[in-house]
Amino acid sequence: MDMIFGVPLPLLLGQLVLGLINGATYAILSLGLAVIFGMLKVINFAHGAQYMLGAFVAWMMASWLGLGFWYALILAPLVVGAGGIVLERVFLRHLYDKDHLFGLLFTFGFALVAEGLFRYHFGSTGQIYSNPIPGGMQLGFMFLPYYRIFIVGIALLICFGTWFVIERTKLGAYLRAATEDPVLVRAFGINVPLLITLTYGFGVALAALAGVIAAPIQNVSPLMGSHIIITVFAVVVIGGLNSIMGAIITGFALGLIEGLAKVFIPEMSNTVVFVIMAIVLLLRPAGLFGQEQ
Amino acid sequence: MFKNPRSILIGLVLIAIALAAPAFVYPVLLMKVLCFALFASAFNLLLGFAGILSFGHAMFFGSAAYVSAHTIKVLGWPTELGILAGGAIAAVLGLLVGLLCIRRKGIYMTMITLAFAQMLFFVFLSAPFTGGENGLQPVPRRAILGMIDISNDRVLYYVVLAIFLVGFGLIYRVIHSPFGQVLKAIRDNEPRAISLGYDVDRFKLIAFVLSAGLSGVAGATKAVIFQLASLTDVHWGMSGEVILMTLVGGIGSIFGPLLGAAFIVGMQNQLAGLGEWVLVVQGLIFMTLVMVLRTGIMGLLSDMSHRLSKFREQK
Numbered sequence: 118m119d120m121i122f123g124v125p126l127p128l129l130l131g132q133l134v135l136g137l138i139n140g141a142t143y144a145i146l147s148l149g150l151a152v153i154f155g156m157l158k159v160i161n162f163a164h165g166a167q168y169m170l171g172a173f174v175a176w177m178m179a180s181w182l183g184l185g186f187w188y189a190l191i192l193a194p195l196v197v198g199a200g201g202i203v204l205e206r207v208f209l210r211h212l213y214d215k216d217h218l219f220g221l222l223f224t225f226g227f228a229l230v231a232e233g234l235f236r237y238h239f240g241s242t243g244q245i246y247s248n249p250i251p252g253g254m255q256l257g258f259m260f261l262p263y264y265r266i267f268i269v270g271i272a273l274l275i276c277f278g279t280w281f282v283i284e285r286t287k288l289g290a291y292l293r294a295a296t297e298d299p300v301l302v303r304a305f306g307i308n309v310p311l312l313i314t315l316t317y318g319f320g321v322a323l324a325a326l327a328g329v330i331a332a333p334i335q336n337v338s339p340l341m342g343s344h345i346i347i348t349v350f351a352v353v354v355i356g357g358l359n360s361i362m363g364a365i366i367t368g369f370a371l372g373l374i375e376g377l378a379k380v381f382i383p384e385m386s387n388t389v390v391f392v393i394m395a396i397v398l399l400l401r402p403a404g405l406f407g408q409e410q
Numbered sequence: 411m412f413k414n415p416r417s418i419l420i421g422l423v424l425i426a427i428a429l430a431a432p433a434f435v436y437p438v439l440l441m442k443v444l445c446f447a448l449f450a451s452a453f454n455l456l457l458g459f460a461g462i463l464s465f466g467h468a469m470f471f472g473s474a475a476y477v478s479a480h481t482i483k484v485l486g487w488p489t490e491l492g493i494l495a496g497g498a499i500a501a502v503l504g505l506l507v508g509l510l511c512i513r514r515k516g517i518y519m520t521m522i523t524l525a526f527a528q529m530l531f532f533v534f535l536s537a538p539f540t541g542g543e544n545g546l547q548p549v550p551r552r553a554i555l556g557m558i559d560i561s562n563d564r565v566l567y568y569v570v571l572a573i574f575l576v577g578f579g580l581i582y583r584v585i586h587s588p589f590g591q592v593l594k595a596i597r598d599n600e601p602r603a604i605s606l607g608y609d610v611d612r613f614k615l616i617a618f619v620l621s622a623g624l625s626g627v628a629g630a631t632k633a634v635i636f637q638l639a640s641l642t643d644v645h646w647g648m649s650g651e652v653i654l655m656t657l658v659g660g661i662g663s664i665f666g667p668l669l670g671a672a673f674i675v676g677m678q679n680q681l682a683g684l685g686e687w688v689l690v691v692q693g694l695i696f697m698t699l700v701m702v703l704r705t706g707i708m709g710l711l712s713d714m715s716h717r718l719s720k721f722r723e724q725k
Contacts, residue, residue, distance in 0.1 A: 160517050208701060217517055218463045219700045222657065225650065226696025233689030347646065351525040354518055384536065391529035395510055398522065402513035 124380050127259040132376040134265055138334065140372020141272030142327050146349045147356065147364040148276055149323035152283070154358045155296045156316040159209065159220030165346025166228035167321045170197045171328025172337045173235060176244050186249035186333070193329045194322035201321030205314050228342065235339035243336025268330055275326065276365040283361055292316065351394045356406050363406025420665065428571055437563040438635065443675045444574040445632045450655040450667030451581050452624035457653075458662030459585055460617040461597030463520045466507070466527030467625050467652050470500040472644025473530065474626030479546040479639035480539055489552045489560065493573070493630040500626020501619050503530075508618030512611050524646065531644045545640030549633055566635065573631055577624050582664060584620060593617055625652075654692055657699050660706030669707050 120126065146164060153161045161167075174196050175189035184192070204227065212220050253262035283289035295302040295309050303309045328341075335341065349368075356367030371390050378389040385392070397405060431440050449471055456462045474496030482492035511522040534540045541547070551560045560566040584590050596603045596610050604610050633639040642648065651674065659670025674692075681688050703710060 154517075160521065208697070211701065215704065218520070219704060221463070221517065221520065222653065223697055223700040225653075226693040226700065229650070229689050229693030229696065231693075233686045233693060236689070237686040343646070347524055347528040350521040351528075354514070354521050354525065387532040387536075388529045391525050394522070394525055398510045398513050 122381070129380055130259045132380045133373060134261065134376075136373045136376020136379075137369065138265055138268050138372070139375060140369035141269055142331055142345065142368075143349055143352050143372050144276050144365045144368025145272055145323055145327040145330075146345065147352045147368045148279055148361065149320040149327075150349065150353055151358045151361060151364040152279070152323070153317055153320035156292065156313050157205075157209065157213065157220065158217055159212070159224065160217075160350075161317075161320065162221055162224040162346070163204075163227045163231070164224075164320075164324050164349070165342030165344075166231040167197055167201065167324040167342070168328040168331075168345065169235065169339060169342030170200070170231060171325025172246070172332040172341065173239075173328075173339075174325065175329040175332050176246050176337045179246065180244075186329075189329050189332075190326070194325040197325035197328075198318045198322030202314055202318040204321075205317040209317065210310075210314075228346075232339050232343060239339055241338060241340050243338030243341075246332040246337050248333045264333060268334070271330065275323070279323070280361050280365065348390055351390045355390075355394050355397045355404060357404030360406035363404075367405060417664075424665075424668075425575075432564050432567050437567040439675070439679060441563075441567055441570045441635045442632075443672050444570050445628050445635065446652070446655060446671035446675055447668040448574050448577045448631075449625050449628035449652055450659065450671045451578055451664075452621045452628065453652045454656045454659075454661065454663075454667045455581050455584065455624070456617055456621040457656060458666075459590060459597060460593045460614055462614065462618070463653075464523040464618075464621075465520045465646070465649050465653070466523030466525075467621075468644050468646060468648035469507070469523075469527040469530045470504060470622040470625040471629035471632070471648060471652070472534070472639070472641075473503055474500040474629035475633040475639035475643045476534060476540055476546060477626075478630035479549045479633040482552065482634070483546060483549045484539070488556070489554050489634055493627060493634065496630025496633070497623050497627040500629065501623030503626075504619045504622020505615070508615045508622070512614050512618070524649070527644070527646060527649055531641070531646070534644050535641060540639075540641075543641065545638055545642075546633075547638040547640075549637040549639070551634065551637065560634075570631055570635065573627065577627055578668075580620075581624065585664065589613070589616070651692070654696060656706075657704075658695065658706055660708030661704075663706070663708035666706050666708040673707070 146168060150161060150164055153159065153164075171193050174193040175186070178184040178189045178192065179186070208223060209220060212223060248262075248264050250263045250267055253260055253265075281289075283292060291302065291307055292312060295307070295312050299309045331341070352367050352371050353364065355371065356363040358364070371393065374393065375386060375389055379386040382389070428444075449467070453464070453467050456464055477499045478492040478496035481487040481495050482489060487495070507523065507526050510526070511519045514522060535542065539546075551566065553559050554569055558565060558569060560569055592603065592608055592613055595606075596608070596613055600610060629643060632643070655670035655674045656667050657670070658673050659668065660666030677691070678688060681691060699706065705713075
C-alpha cells in the first residue's frame with residue numbers, strides 16, 4: 118500500500134476530501150457572515166442557528182411533506198431567509214444606531230431561543246437525512262461518494278457566484294458603495310434600507326443552504342449550529358471580514374488543514390483552527406486578507 | 411474609600427442584608443449568587459468600564475475551577491491556597507489571551523475571546539486530569555487556615571461573603587481610581603486617549619488581567635462550594651450567562667451585576683425542572699433587554715428616581 122509520511126494514502130486522501138467538505142461549509146458560512154457584516158456592521162451570532170434551521174426545514178419537508186432534497190435545496194433557504202428578513206425588519210433595524218455589540222447580543226439571544234426550542238422538541242441526538250445521490254466512484258486508491266463531489270462543486274458554485282455578483286455586477290457595486298457610505302448612496306436615490314434587508318436575508322439564506330447541504334452527511338441535530346459557529350468565527354478572524362474572496366479561500370483552506378490535522382496530529386484536530394488564529398494574530402493582526410479600519 | 415454618601419448607605423444596607431440572609435434563604439443558593447455576582451462584577455469591569463466585550467470569560471472561570479479542584483482534591487492543598495492558585499492561573503491565562511486579543515479591536519476581540527475559550531474547552535474535554543464528562547469531584551471542603559470548618563454550609567457562606575467583599579471592594583477601588591478614569595476615557599474615545607499620551611494597550615491589558623483573575627477567584631470558589639469542577643464551567647454557555655447577568659443588571663453600573671446575578675441565579679433555580687426551556691427563556695431575556703432596556707435594572711431604577719424627583723419639583 119502506498120504510504121505518505123507513514124500514513125496510508127487512502128486514509129490521507131479520505132481525510133482531505135472530508136476536510137474539503139468541512140471547508141466548503143466554513144466557506145459558505147463565513148461568506149454569509151462577511152456579507153452581513155459588510156452591510157449591517159453586525160456579527161450575526163444567529164448564523165449557526167440559521168444553518169441548523171436550514172437543515173431542519175429540509176428534514177421537515179422530507180419527513181412531513183414528502184418533499185425531497187432538490188426541493189429543499191431551493192425552498193429551505195427561501196423559508197429561512199424570509200425568516201431572516203422578518204427578524205431584520207422587526208428587530209435588528211432598530212439597533213443600527215446603537216453600539217454594535219447589541220446586534221451581536223440580540224442575535225445570540227435568537228440563537229439560544231432557536232436551539233432551546235429545537236432541543237426541547239427533538240432532543241440532542243439528531244435525525245437522519247437520507248443521501249440524495251447514493252453511490253460513488255471507485256478510483257482504485259480510494260472510494261469517492263458522488264454526494265461529496267456534489268457538495269464541493271455546489272459550494273464552489275455558490276461562493277464564486279456570490280463573489281461575482283458582489284464584485285462584478287451593478288447590484289454588487291451598489292452594495293459595495295452602500296457599505297462604504299450609506300448616506301451618500303441614499304442621496305443618489307438608492308433604497309439603502311431595502312438593500313440592507315435583502316442582504317441580511319441573503320446571508321441567512323446562505324447559512325440555511327449550507328445546512329441543507331450538510332444534512333445528508335451528518336445528523337440533523339439542534340446542536341449542529343453552535344458547534345460550527347465558533348469555528349467559523351475563528352475562520353473569520355483569520356481571513357478578515359472585508360474580503361469576500363478572503364472568506365472563501367480561508368474557509369476551504371482551514372477545512373483542508375483540519376483534515377490534515379486529523380491524520381497527522383489527531384489530538385489537535387479540534388483545536389488546530391484556533392492555534393492558527395493565534396499565530397495569525399501574532400504575525401498579521403489584521404487577518405490574512407483584512408485591513409483594520 | 412467611599413466618597414459618595416449614597417453609595418455608603420447602599421453598601422451598608424446590602425452588607426446587612428447579606429449578613430442576615432442565611433437565616434431566610436438556603437445558603438448554597440446564596441453562595442451561588444455571591445460567586446456569580448463576583449464573576450459578573452469582574453466581567454463588568456471589562457465591558458462596562460473598558461468597553462471590551464469578552465465572549466470567553468468562561469475560560470477564566472472554568473480553568474480556575476479546574477485548578478482549584480485539582481490542587482485541593484488531588485494535590486491536597488489547603489482550600490485558601492487552591493482558590494488563590496485558581497485566581498492566579500486565570501490571571502496568567504488572561505495575560506496570554508489579552509496580549510493576543512488587544513491586537514484587534516471591537517467585534518473582532520469578542521470573536522477572538524470566544525474562539526480561545528472554545529479551544530480551551532476542547533483541551534479540558536480531552537485532558538486526562540479533568541475527568542471528562544463527569545468533571546472533577548468531590549472536592550473536599552478542607553478547613554480554611556486550618557481552623558474554620560467549612561463543611562457547614564452556613565460557615566462557608568460567610569467565608570464566601572468575605573471573598574466576595576474583598577473582590578468587589580477591589581473592583582470598586584479600581585473603578586474609582588485614576589486608572590479607572592483612564593479606562594473610561596479609552597472606552598468613550600480611544601483616539602483621544604491615545605493623543606493624550608496614554609499607552610492604551612497597556613491599560614486594556616491590565617483591565618483584562620484583573621478581570622480574568624477575579625473571574626478566576628469566582629470560579630475557584632464555585633468549585634469549593636459545589637465540590638465540583640465540570641465542563642459546564644468552561645462551556646460557551648457560561649460566557650453567555652455572565653454577559654446576560656451583566657446586561658440584566660446594567661452594563662457599566664457598579665451594583666448592577668449583583669442584581670443581575672441574583673436575578674438569573676434565582677430564575678435558574680425556579681426553572682431548574684424545565685430543562686431546555688431555560689435556554690429559551692435566557693434567549694428571550696437577551697432579545698427583550700437589547701430591544702427595550704439596554705441599561706438594565708439599574709438603568710430602569712435611575713430613570714424612575716429621575717422621573718420621581720422631576721415630579722416632585724413640578725409640585
